[in-house]
Amino acid sequence: MASTKRSSVNGxxxxxxxxxxxxxxxxxxxxxxxxxxxxxxxxxxSATNYIWEANNRGRLYHHIDWSKFAEEEEEEEEEEEEEEEEExxxxxxxxxx
Numbered sequence: 001m002a003s004t005k006r007s008s009v010n011g012x013x014x015x016x017x018x019x020x021x022x023x024x025x026x027x028x029x030x031x032x033x034x035x036x037x038x039x040x041x042x043x044x045x046s047a048t049n050y051i052w053e054a055n056n057r058g059r060l061y062h063h064i065d066w067s068k069f070a071e072e073e074e075e076e077e078e079e080e081e082e083e084e085e086e087e088x089x090x091x092x093x094x095x096x097x
Contacts, residue, residue, distance in 0.1 A: 022032045
C-alpha cells in the first residue's frame with residue numbers, strides 16, 4: 001500500500017520556496033550569498049563595536065577630554081621656547097667673546 005502522506009520526498013518541502021527563489025540559478029545564488037555576507041558582517045561589526053565601547057567606556061582614545069591637557073602642553077611649549085631663547089642668547093654671548 002502506497003503512502004498518501006505528503007513529504008519532501010513525495011512533493012514540496014518546507015524550503016522549496018527558498019530553493020526556487022534563491023538557489024535555482026547559480027548567479028542568483030552567488031548574489032544572495034554575497035548580499036547576505038555583507039548584511040551579516042555589518043550587523044556583527046556593529047554589535048561587536050557596541051559591546052567593545054560599552055565595556056571600555058572612558059578608556060578609549062576618542063573618549064579622552066583633551067581640553068584637560070591643553071594648559072600643560074602650552075606651558076611645556078613656552079618653557080621649551082624660553083630655553084631655546086636662553087641657549088641662543090648664551091651662544092651669542094660666547095661668540096662675542
